[in-house]
Amino acid sequence: MNKMTTKNVDVFYGKNHAIKDVSIDILDKTVTAFIGPSGCGKSTFLRCLNRMNDTISICRITGDLLMDGEDIYAKSVDPVQLRARVGMVFQKPNPFPKSIYDNVAYGPKIHGLVDSKSDLDEVVEKSLKRAAIWGEVKDRLNESGTSLSGGQQQRLCIARAIATAPEVLLMDEPASALDPIATAQIEELIDELRHSYSVVIVTHSMQQAARVSQKTAFFHMGDMVEYGDTSAIFTNPVDQRTQDYITGRFG
Amino acid sequence: MEENAHIVSAFDKELAHIQDQISQMGEHAAAVLQTALKAVKNRDPVLAQQAIDMDKVLDDFELEIEEKATQIIALRQPMALDLRVLISAIKIATTLERIGDLGKNIARRALVLSDGKKLKVTSSIEQMGRATRLQLKAIMAAHQTRDADLAVEIWENDVDIDEMYNTIFREVVTYMMEDSRKISAGSQLLFIAKNLERIGDHTTHISEMIYYVVHGKPLGDDRPKGEPLGLDEE
Numbered sequence: 001m002n003k004m005t006t007k008n009v010d011v012f013y014g015k016n017h018a019i020k021d022v023s024i025d026i027l028d029k030t031v032t033a034f035i036g037p038s039g040c041g042k043s044t045f046l047r048c049l050n051r052m053n054d055t056i057s058i059c060r061i062t063g064d065l066l067m068d069g070e071d072i073y074a075k076s077v078d079p080v081q082l083r084a085r086v087g088m089v090f091q092k093p094n095p096f097p098k099s100i101y102d103n104v105a106y107g108p109k110i111h112g113l114v115d116s117k118s119d120l121d122e123v124v125e126k127s128l129k130r131a132a133i134w135g136e137v138k139d140r141l142n143e144s145g146t147s148l149s150g151g152q153q154q155r156l157c158i159a160r161a162i163a164t165a166p167e168v169l170l171m172d173e174p175a176s177a178l179d180p181i182a183t184a185q186i187e188e189l190i191d192e193l194r195h196s197y198s199v200v201i202v203t204h205s206m207q208q209a210a211r212v213s214q215k216t217a218f219f220h221m222g223d224m225v226e227y228g229d230t231s232a233i234f235t236n237p238v239d240q241r242t243q244d245y246i247t248g249r250f251g
Numbered sequence: 252m253e254e255n256a257h258i259v260s261a262f263d264k265e266l267a268h269i270q271d272q273i274s275q276m277g278e279h280a281a282a283v284l285q286t287a288l289k290a291v292k293n294r295d296p297v298l299a300q301q302a303i304d305m306d307k308v309l310d311d312f313e314l315e316i317e318e319k320a321t322q323i324i325a326l327r328q329p330m331a332l333d334l335r336v337l338i339s340a341i342k343i344a345t346t347l348e349r350i351g352d353l354g355k356n357i358a359r360r361a362l363v364l365s366d367g368k369k370l371k372v373t374s375s376i377e378q379m380g381r382a383t384r385l386q387l388k389a390i391m392a393a394h395q396t397r398d399a400d401l402a403v404e405i406w407e408n409d410v411d412i413d414e415m416y417n418t419i420f421r422e423v424v425t426y427m428m429e430d431s432r433k434i435s436a437g438s439q440l441l442f443i444a445k446n447l448e449r450i451g452d453h454t455t456h457i458s459e460m461i462y463y464v465v466h467g468k469p470l471g472d473d474r475p476k477g478e479p480l481g482l483d484e485e
Contacts, residue, residue, distance in 0.1 A: 207328055234330050236467030246330040248262065249255040 003028040003168055003198040004049060009063035011044055011053070018044045020222040021063075026168070031190060031199045033209035033230065036219035037250060042202050045219065046170050049200065050086035051079045067168070084111050087166035091173035093153030095145030095160070100137050103145040103156055104128060107164040123163055131159035132189050151182025158189060162197075169193060171201040175208065187212050206246055210234045218242045254332070265323050266333065269316060269340050270395070273347075276312040277391035280347045281384055283309070283354040284450065288380040290361035291443060292373065299365065302358035309351035316344040335467060339460040343394070346453050346460075350387065353446040353453075360439045367436050375422060376443055379415040383447045383454075386412065390457045399465035406458035406474055412451035413477025419444040 004026040011019035019041045026032055026049070034042035044053070051072065053059045065072050072082055084107065095103050104124045107113075114120045124141075128134040133155040137148070145156050154174060161169060171190070175183040190212045193199055203209050209216055210230060217227040218241070226233060226242045237243045244250050257263045283305045290299035320337045323329065329337055386405055393401040420441065427437040455474060462470040 206330060210330075235334065237331055243331055244255055247333045248257050248259060248327075250258065 001028045002026065003067065005064075005066045005069075006048075007064040007066075009045070009048065009061065009065060011041070011048060012060045013044075013056070014058045018222055019048070022224045024217060024224060024227055026198055026200060027215060028198045029194060029196070030215055031194050031201060031213040032215040032217065033213035034200065034202045034217050034219060035204075035206060035209050035245070036225075037245065038204075039221075040219040041222045042217075042219045043172055045224075046172055046200060046202050049168070049170055050083045050088055052083075052088065054079055081111075084164040085166050086168040086170060087161035087164065088170045089154070089157050089161050089172070089174045091176055093150060093157050093177070095148070095153050095156050097144065097146055099142045100128075100145050100148070100156060101141040104159050104163045107160060111164055113164060127159040127163040128156075130162055130189075130193070131155045132185060132192075133159060149182075151178045151185060154178060154182065154186060155189065158186075158193075162193070166197065168198045168200065171199065173202055173204065176204065183208070206234070218245065220245070259327075262323075262327055262329075262333075265319070265327075266336060269319055269323070269337065272312065272316050272319070273340055273343055274391060274395050276309060276316070276344060276347050277387070277394065279305070279308055279312065280350045280354065281387050281391070283351050284357070284380070284384050284387065287354045287358035287361060288377065288384070290358055291364065291380070292377055294361070294365045294367075296362050296365040299358040299361040302361075303355050306351045306355040306358075309348050313344045313348040317341055331467075332464070335464045339464050343457055343460050346456050350450050350453050353450050357443050357446050360443050364436060364439050370423075370426065370433060370436055370440060373440070375415070375419050376440060376447075379412065379419060379444060379447050382412055382415060383450050386451060386454045390454050390461070394457065394461055397461065397465055399462050402458040402461040403470070406455045406462075406470065409451045409455045410475040410477055412448060416444050416448040417477055 002025045005024075007023050009019060009022045010017065022045060034046060036042045047053045048061055048065060049072075053061065061073065067082075067086070071077070072086075096106065098106070101124055104127050105120050108120060108123050114123055125134065125138075128137060133152055136152060137143075137156070145153065148156060154177075158174070174190075175186045178186065187208065190199055190201065201209070201212065213230045215227070216230045216233040218225045218233065218237075218239070220241050226237060226239045228238075233242065234246060237246065283302050286298055286302035286305060289295065290302060320341050324334075324337055327333075386408065390402065390405050392398075393405065423437045423441050423444070427434045459470045
């Protein structure tokens, strides 16, 4: 089932044509990986999906971007509300300089998703559990989020992102700053999250894309060159550019 | 798809080395077979022993190719075409090693035959041996140039070798019925023909590997095959 659909999307940064005519269906309860060399537009495109590019004044977007069939760029849509439904995790863990508890509680509080302190406690605990970090922080919820290790901080950020019960989770290189063990924990977590959310992940690690995703889109110089089942993209891609990139032949 | 060079040039060298090893191994397997067939033809025990000794090198080749391929997979995490090349290299090496074993088995039977009299049927065996050896050489050429069309052609032509086997089977059985003193030598020849037929089958397996490397999908299992004789006889 489609969660999000884009039709003929173009993105311009001033005169720079960053994304060219991209049409893609993001499936529900599926991990979709965007791969491609640096500067290919994959992060730009990811950021269109929750209107993160709105904050860049020279950025102009044309085409249709729909979630559940509704235009997410319609005037009636509040981008802040949209971002509660389409959560995001960034490359570098960026916990708020607040307690672990407050990091996770912040979203549900400002979006008015909870009525009482006990509800909030429950949401915080549930989110931390789902992000597979509860066991490590349950006795130190009042300590600062920044006191955690890099891998723990990233899982805290994931807990924060899922605390608002989003429908789609965007992840921009979520494990690139982590060691192999923390990376494996994040990958395990992505696989678990897929049962509830639609996950879109941008990654430079092809092995990671191959491991965690079911669908893969390959971007090159603003074009979406190829989109298909991950197993097909990594064993028998159709396009020569995809083949060259995944086998390490791009100059 | 055509191939551009890898960004890491050592990777290209490693892949080329594996391809080269496979080619050398193929040549060596063909040489084992040729020597064994010559030993059968000339009833020459010295040549037969030579073929048996030559086979040992194939075991070393297989081990080395397996080891190298495993190492590249572990160190470079190859994808797509590169991964297919390596997986098929391991499979082709195993297949060539088996072809060598069958060649060695022919040489062993040549040893047994060498103290007996020549049977008329030997010329049919020679013909079948030549056809089998040419198939093997052709498939190794197809491997080197990654020629999937040629590989498919060879795959389809294996039916000819199956037919030759059936003909020899009938011929040998006739001789054995006519003269029971020929049963011992005749059965050796039957085994030799069967070994050649198996080598033909292994060659088609290499065809399938080449097709897989080029197209990324299996060739399928509906290869034309000769009706096997000797199963439904009364």
